Amino acid sequence: LPPGEHGVTGYTSLVEDRVLAWLTWTSDGADQRDALVPEQLQPRATVFERAAAGGVSTTVAGLARFQGSGLTRAVLRGGRYAGSVSAGDTVALVAAAAAEGPRSLVYCYTPELDLTGHVRGVDSDAWRAELAVVDAFAAQLSGRLPAGTRLLVTGDHGMVDVERDQQVDYDACPALQQGVRALTGEPRARHVHVEPGALDDVRAAWTAELGDRVRVLSRDEAVDDGLLGPVVSDAARARTGDLVVLAGAGTGVVRRTVEPGPARLRGHHGSLTADEVLVPLLQAGP
Numbered sequence: 001l002p003p004g005e006h007g008v009t010g011y012t013s014l015v016e017d018r019v020l021a022w023l024t025w026t027s028d029g030a031d032q033r034d035a036l037v038p039e040q041l042q043p044r045a046t047v048f049e050r051a052a053a054g055g056v057s058t059t060v061a062g063l064a065r066f067q068g069s070g071l072t073r074a075v076l077r078g079g080r081y082a083g084s085v086s087a088g089d090t091v092a093l094v095a096a097a098a099a100e101g102p103r104s105l106v107y108c109y110t111p112e113l114d115l116t117g118h119v120r121g122v123d124s125d126a127w128r129a130e131l132a133v134v135d136a137f138a139a140q141l142s143g144r145l146p147a148g149t150r151l152l153v154t155g156d157h158g159m160v161d162v163e164r165d166q167q168v169d170y171d172a173c174p175a176l177q178q179g180v181r182a183l184t185g186e187p188r189a190r191h192v193h194v195e196p197g198a199l200d201d202v203r204a205a206w207t208a209e210l211g212d213r214v215r216v217l218s219r220d221e222a223v224d225d226g227l228l229g230p231v232v233s234d235a236a237r238a239r240t241g242d243l244v245v246l247a248g249a250g251t252g253v254v255r256r257t258v259e260p261g262p263a264r265l266r267g268h269h270g271s272l273t274a275d276e277v278l279v280p281l282l283q284a285g286p
Helices: 047-053 070-075 087-098 112-120 125-144 199-213 219-224 234-239 260-264
Strands: 012-015 018-021 057-063 080-084 104-108 151-154 167-169 180-186 189-194 214-218 243-247 252-254 281-284
Touching: 012 189, 012 234, 047 057, 047 104, 057 087, 080 087, 087 104, 087 125, 112 125, 125 151, 125 281, 167 199, 189 199, 199 214, 199 243, 214 219, 219 243, 243 252
Parallel strands: 057 080, 057 104, 167 252
Antiparallel strands: 012 018, 012 180, 151 281, 180 189, 189 243, 214 243
């Protein structure tokens, strides 16, 4: 589903007046799984729930430490969670799960290429070397799957490099802060939540400060442009900024004081360049 239906609108979102980091399901470092129940914040049936309900043997082979996490409960629930401790372990778990029952659906994810791109950049020897490791992982997995199994290999997004001197630091720019009550999203796709009555002034300030480095849209414009998908729930609309700021090539709005981790990264994603949104799909097997 697109974000207008599943409601996960960015790396962070404003949910019930708190900034929720979806990956960790935390706000200000505090676990929010009891206060913001994952199954309620993302109530739509997952692919895995639908498959299991249809009699398909369903397995999610994910990192063991993510079992029971807020994001796992929100978007990967359904079927059996097979906790993996290594890439080799993932290969073995997937091969075994694919042999279960007359019909099976197995999902796995390897995080190292994404992590390498974020830390070292996508135009780096480290990224290319890690891509070769992923290629070997896919080849080994393909060779171990039962006959008649189709393997699909894809990614969830692309990535671009943003050099430090091209970053805009929101925390050091008072002009961007004026009239803003919360800043969510990610460096290349910021959601700006404004104080009542301040929308026009905030939009003018961001446009004047950042110029043609970004595209500044109102919430209605973002919805009308289809950025959240063809259907937008009330919950997804509420989690979308009053303004949505999409970065152009090579830039991003970081927070070096409040979000020092993302600000130190070289690779980023979330905007609409081809390198971020065009993702290949490879197939092996019948």
